[in-house]
Amino acid sequence: MTLPDMTEAQIRRYARHIVLAEIGGVGQAQLIAARVLVVGAGGLGAPLLQYLAAAGVGTLGVIDDDTVDLSNLQRQIIHRTADIGMAKVESARRALSDINPEVRVVMHPRRLTADNAEQIIAGYEIVADGSDNFATRYLVNDVCYRLKKILVSAAILRFDGQISTYKAWRGAGHPCLRCLFPAAPSEDAVPSCAQAGVLGSLAGTLGALQATEVVKEILGIGRSLSGRMLTYDALEASFEEMTIAKRPDCPTCGS
Numbered sequence: 001m002t003l004p005d006m007t008e009a010q011i012r013r014y015a016r017h018i019v020l021a022e023i024g025g026v027g028q029a030q031l032i033a034a035r036v037l038v039v040g041a042g043g044l045g046a047p048l049l050q051y052l053a054a055a056g057v058g059t060l061g062v063i064d065d066d067t068v069d070l071s072n073l074q075r076q077i078i079h080r081t082a083d084i085g086m087a088k089v090e091s092a093r094r095a096l097s098d099i100n101p102e103v104r105v106v107m108h109p110r111r112l113t114a115d116n117a118e119q120i121i122a123g124y125e126i127v128a129d130g131s132d133n134f135a136t137r138y139l140v141n142d143v144c145y146r147l148k149k150i151l152v153s154a155a156i157l158r159f160d161g162q163i164s165t166y167k168a169w170r171g172a173g174h175p176c177l178r179c180l181f182p183a184a185p186s187e188d189a190v191p192s193c194a195q196a197g198v199l200g201s202l203a204g205t206l207g208a209l210q211a212t213e214v215v216k217e218i219l220g221i222g223r224s225l226s227g228r229m230l231t232y233d234a235l236e237a238s239f240e241e242m243t244i245a246k247r248p249d250c251p252t253c254g255s
């Protein structure tokens with residue numbers, strides 16, 4: 001087994017990955033070389049960022065324009081009580097460098113908009129969306145399609161979560177978010193977590209699933225969630241899977 005350009009400390013830190021046949025030294029080196037953008041340092045972003053940093057993903061971009069609020073701490077476990085009032089990207093950066101100082105954290109303390117999205121997303125290979133609003137979700141979907149970036153997208157509300165992977169630029173069998181829902185619902189049609197509530201640990205379940213799917217996409221191992229949506233009902237303690245068809249008339253990826 002070859003361990004390309006890894007120090008003794010790295011070999012020890014990542015030993016439980018390196019021993020996995022599906023990862024090995026080569027896979028760990030791929031994780032160290034990877035660049036992943038996490039949209040939102042909130043409930044989903046918290047476990048997602050922590051697991052990706054622990055896994056040694058070499059460059060982690062964090063985009064969030066918010067500051068830490070007392071009401072975040074019930075589920076956003078990357079932030080601490082002492083961080084209240086601090087920019088979430090800065091609070092996240094500190095937590096991540098405590099977990100793994102080898103990871104380069106790039107802070108984007110702003111809201112993703114149509115004006116800046118292409119420029120920011122272009123710097124990464126994979127985007128993981130844990131944002132809390134439809135406008136951002138659709139923007140990320142459309143820009144990732146145009147720039148041919150893999151998108152791992154999750155959402156949570158109350159006791160329910162869902163996750164899928166989008167790489168619609170690969171063609172047949174690979175739908176995008178707009179194949180599923182062609183237009184974003186109006187913001188008042190679907191309640192937010194602030195209005196309807198969300199179980200704190202549900203963010204952990206879905207954020208950890210996102211981290212797993214990001215690692216799988218970096219390494220090209222296992223079965224991708226592209227073309228499928230996994231849903232989790234916490235009250236029922238059940239997972240279900242649905243197939244997402246590519247829509248020929250999709251406004252983003254249709255022909």
Ligand SMILES: [Zn+2]
Nearest residue numbers: 176179250253
């Ligand atoms: Zn589509």
